[in-house]
Amino acid sequence: MTVAPLLTDTQEAKTRTRQRLIDALVKVLPVLVLLLLSHSGGIRSFNEIGIEVPWYAGILIEILCILPLAFSRTNPGAAAGFMAVFCAAQLLIGAAPSVSALAVPLILYACAKYGTPRVSWSYLAVALLGAAALAAYVMYVDMYYMQQYEYYRDWSDSLASAALFAGFAAAVSLVFWLAGHLAGRRRRELGAISERNQLLIRERDQEARxxxxxxxxRIAREMHDVVSHSMSVMIAQADGGRYVLAQSPERAEQAFTTISQTGREALTEMRRMLGVLREEDGALQKRPAPGVQDLPQLIDDVAASGLPVRLHMLSESIPQLPEGVGLAAYRIVQEALTNTLKHAGPQAQAEVWVATAAQPSPALMLEVRDSGRGSAATDDGAGSGLLGMTERARLYGGTVTTRAHAGGFDVLARFPLTRGAGEATARTTAEAAPPNRTEETR
Incomplete structure (x- = not known):
């Protein structure tokens, strides 16, 4: 869990080091070469009108004005502040702007592009103040030389020269700042798009998980229903086959045949579901999921296992159901009959009703009743089976109600339908069926 952050920090450190090296080669080195060329004709004096300092101190200050360019991308605010201090020191020692002045627009561009809005606007203001300080410096130099050499010059000419220098410096600063601001806005937009894409990728991965x-x-519920139902049928058939083996070999053979068929069907169903887990490209061909239309075959299979069960349903009265709702209804009936096989006792019988209701709202109604032990059963089956029924119904907006009583156990499930389909099928059921709900008996 800690490897990824460490790798990220290492990569970020390498990126910052590479950026500083590139800036040193592209920005600092050329300006330093120009600085050395500007001093190749002789040593400049830095003490004509300001504080007297050695010539090497002046050159060192100019170099210190240039070196912060190496950090202009990684630490633009600190680099600009460092440069501003030594630019002010140049004016204090009376050094006229030289090659080191080229570093000012470059650092402004970096502040606007890579710095925060506060850093960008703050150092634009500092640059404009520097332009005003340059104007004051020009006027001071003009007055100094007029006193030094005792010549007269109109003050308006000095003011015009100072304004020209300040205006040029401010214009250059504004141009580079605007260029950096536009580049920075585009950089931030691209960064926001990239971050949004990363969020979408993470959200997609999370949704996939x-x-x-x-x-x-869902497959776990399917596996539970398949295994539970099939094992119950096989156990019931095995017990019955063992009982009738000596009395009726034909009935015993029929019981063992049912066990074999049920086991094969369960194995096929399990292979299908496990194949879904293994298959990644969706190429696996799956048979359609069982639905309400498959209830007659389910009833026949349960009846063959020894449980007397009847189905009451008019197939044409049931509307076209979504596959998920049909599967949920099928599994609820299957689980209810499986519980009857397990817990109702040897003399139990079961009945299944499937119909539609229009009041209070259109719905598909399922009812499974058995005449077994009911509330007298030592194990009421209140385990994962009943919980699975409730979860299946809730997934599609339905409800499941169970009731154990002295005369058996009842399971009632209700799935809401669209109003049009529910009303139409309810009318069909009311017209075609007698009031006792026994439409089609199997």
Missing amino acids: LAADAERM
């Missing part, structure tokens, strides 16, 4: 978890939960 959630979808995979939901699919695993």
Whole structure:
């Protein structure tokens, strides 16, 4: 868990070092070469009108004005502040702007592009103040030389010269600052787009993980229903086959045949679901999921296992259901009958009703009743089976109600339908069926 942050910090440090090296080669080195060439004709004096300092101190101050360019991208605010201090020191020692003045617009550009808005605007103001200080310096130099050499010059001419120098310096500063500001805005927009893309990628990955978890939960419920139902049928058939083996070999053979078929069907179903887990490209061909239309076959299979069960349903009265709703209804009936096989006792019978209701709102109604032990059962089955029924119904806006009583156990499930389909099918059911809800008996 700590390797990724360490790698990120290392990569960031390498990037900053590479940026400083590039700035040193592209910005600092050329300006230093120009500075050395400007002094190649002789040593300049830095004490005509200001504080008297040695010539090497003046050159050192100019070099210190240039060196912060190496940090203009990685630390633009600190580099600009460092440069401003030594630019002010140049004016104090009476050094006229030289090659080191080229560093000022470059650092302004870097502040506007790579710095925060506060850094950008602050050092633009500092640069404009520097331009005003340059104007004051020009006027002071003019007055100094007039006194030194005792000649007269109109003060308006000095003011015009000072304004020309200050205006040129301010214009250059503004141009480079605007260029950096536009480049910085584009850089921030690209950074925001990149960050948004990264967020979308993370969100997509998270949704994929959630979808995979939901699919695993769905397959787990499917596995539970398939295994539980198939094992219950096989156990019931095995017990019955062992009982009738000596009395009726034909019935025993039929029981063992049912066990074999049920086991093969369960194995096929499990392979199909496990194949979904293994398949990544969606190329696996799957048979359609069971639905309400497959309930007659389910009833036949349960009846063959020894549980007397009847289905009451008019197939044409049931509307076209979404695949998920049909599968949920099928699994609820399957789980309810499986619980009957497990817990209702040897003399139990079951009935299944499937119909639609229009009041209070259109809905698909499922009801499974058995005449088993009910509340007298030592194990009421209140485990993952009933919980799975409730979760399946809730997934599609439905409800499941269970009730254990002295005469057996009841399971009632309700799935909401669209109003148009529900009303139409309810009318069909009311016209075609007698009031006792027994439409089609299997």
